[in-house]
Amino acid sequence: MHFSLLDVYQPRETWVHELDPRVKIVGTVLFILTVVTLPEDAWISYSLLLLVLLFLAVVSRLGIGFALRRGFIALPFILAALPLPFLIPGEPISILPVLGWTITDAGLQRFAAILVRTWIAVQAGILLSATTPIPEVLWGLSKLRVPRVIVATIGFMIRYLFVLADEALRMVRARSSRSPDLDGVPSPGIVWQGRTAGMMVGSLFLRSLERSERVFAAMAARGYDGELRTLESPRMRSTDWIGLTVWLLILMVFLFVGFWS
């Protein structure tokens, strides 16, 4: 009974997988910065960036559709941008039936740009997590001088997210098995159901709190003294430096294309 929907790492033996995690993290962050810096109508650059991602997905043997499909996970967040086509002033294109709102060309372009940028940026993150095991990402972050406390918090969160999800799953099962949906018996009201859900959340919180105390005891038992330490680093190899340089060049070219055209 395990909850591992979120295990995204795909073990393969390719040079993308073997790149130093620091290179991949820095590369991903720079890629995302590039995507959001490009002008709204830099469609050529957007396509090029997408092509690069597809290329990486293929050479890391994830399959061409891997990141494309998973990239849509960000779609719900784009709902926030839905009013834009109606709110940004510009040339009216058409009028929404029934409601009578006007869609403008500038508004539509901004909306489409946000949609595409988010989709591409999320794919970069997906590629990073699919080719780099979580311990390596955390290790890379701490070597890149991200504050230890933040790295440790992320680490504990990911480590115990699964444990907590398993626990929640067990609670839901326990509740379902004690609340059968019988014919002729009216199901309890929404208020009652809400109360039950609230109590389950509260109990999950208490359990987590208790677990955190036990985990801390386990850390203290092995000598933890309030300061987090990390393992030593392997050196950056020449291939890592080459990879990073090529990546920087590609991004600069794309930025240039985007601003110049």
Place this chain on the structure above:
Amino acid sequence: MHHTIDVNGLHYAYPDGTEALRGVDLYVAPGEKVALVGPNGSGKSTLLLHLNGILRGDGEVCVCGHAIGDENLGQIRASVGLVFQDPDDQLFMHSVFEDVAFGPMYLGLEQAELERRVMEALQAVGLEAFPGRVSHHLSMGEKKRVAIACVLSMKPEILVLDEPTAGLDPRSRREFIQLLDDLDQTMLIATHDMRMVAELLPRTIVLDQGMVVSDGETQALMSNAALLESHGLEAP
């Protein structure tokens, strides 16, 4: 050779006032393997947490010949390996390697020595092929083994285990008992597994309501049905 545990008049009350330990005295000689049994809530786990200074009650706790105090806490924790009941509490890092390396890292070891220690510890529990595995995906038996490796890598002189066989299937349990038998550290094992006690641990301490109510040879205890029953225990 001072691998002893010496507890005198230990009292401990939880912050809410519940008295968990009410004057515990016990002595474990170097190299001895001792069982700690008793009903749920008798104070077994609370007592174990005192043995490396996680909890500090009133009374005297001497480990390896030293009374536990603020100044030697680090030393004590390095020499007493405490294995927790729920391996998910103990395996808090992402990979097996990182977890097993966590303790040695705080001993200030060099990277090469650290890696050697980790591999040695994993070999001792028969998981030498596991360093890169993710803790979340291990089976219960494997998690328990890794939890032991986590403390073995610190080269402790004393092993203190809380319910080591709970939740294991018969084969994993059998293998785990074999592993405990092969290790030569001084051991204090809190457990409900009376079959393991009879098989592995020559001496048994019975704890009930925060007090030691019996301390002696396991064989003698197992044949004393009245005593066992009065403390909610059963002979195997």
